[in-house]
Amino acid sequence: MNKFAKIALASAATIALAACGSETSDTRDTVRGAGSSTVYPFAKLVAEEFVRDNPDFGSPIIESIGSGAGIAEFCKGIGPSTIDFANASRRMKKSEYDKCAANGVDDIVEIQVGLDGIAFASAEGGITMNLTPEIVYRALAAEPYGEEQTAKLWSDVDSSLPSKPILVYGPPATSGTRDALKELVLEKGCDANADMEAVKEADEDRHDQICTEIRADSAYVSQGEQDNLIVQKITGNPDAVGIFGYSYLEENANRVQGLPMNGVDPTYENISSFDYPGARPLFVYVKKAHLDAIPGLKEYLAEWTKMWSKDGPLAKVGLVASPADVMTKSNAAATEFTSLDPADLK
Secondary structure (H helix, E strand, O other), X not given: XXXXXXXXXXXXXXXXXXXXXXXXXXXXXXXXXXXXXXXXXXXXXXXXXXXXXXXXXXXXXXXXXXXXXXXXXXXXXXXXXXXXXXXXXXXXXXXXXXXXXXXXXXXXXXXXXXXXXXXXXXXXXXXXXXXXXXXXXXXXXXXXXXXXXXXXXXXXXXXXXXXXXOOEEEOOOOOHHHHHHHHHHHHHHHOOOXXXXXXXXXXXXXXHHHHHOEOOOOOEEEOOOOHHHXXXXXXXXXXXXXEEEHHHHHHOOOOEEEOOEOXXXXXXXXXHOOXXXXXEEEEEEEEHHHOOOOOOHHXXXXXXXXXXXXXXXXXXXXXXXXXXXXXXXXXXXXXHOOOOXXXXXX
């Protein structure tokens, strides 16, 4: 779709929305978004504050369906039948942007709304371990270093660990948390083995499979896109380990305990400094063509900027504020709507 067509579509949507004043099959008067389960509670809190500050607008509709699924929905096209923004707990991939562009979604605003950490946790008073990326990889990989996965107990992975069954409740394949787990933990643990460099040089696809494919037996249990379900599972079993966003650890601090990684606890300070190995940025992607067409979209984005500071409302529910230079850039993106440069994506 060319630029002129996009402008025409946005203008037509604006006129129709103003004329109708209510949602129909052709138009709508509410902001809509979907994506990451990690970003979801923050996006919902922003939506609630947006409604209080802007009573003339409808309440935004936001779905928790996972980063990958949210971006896929976002990339389906432009117009009132498509969502306005996607939440993601990892950065958009170049391949995803290309799919967006093929459907006419090639003018996108990228906003880093804050930081999060991939927290490994157990029930309060439950199993305790000092994890490392290598330990996690050897415990969870389908083929650790290309070999058969035989570990049943944590002590099978490392003799210093408890002689307890490996039982990990974690995110599904569609989740940005799963992507970040692969990139920030599993790949690092895999590449700690010097032989993996030779495998990568010989066959990069095979290297990726060895390093990121998670075992499919009962040692790793996918819990869907609701991280609260993982919290429930581990609080019901003192030997279980859960993987979810840091905000869920903070929200349930009286029920669960964070497990250190490389001796570093998953805390606000350690994530903000990137001392914690699982620290990661969180994003919101917005269609520029929808900014003038969908009532309240600009105002909803502006609400984020009022809430994401270190002492702001989002920090109180677990969002870690971005570094000052990143926050300056994010403020500009959320208010001036600077376009994403696809050359920056991988």
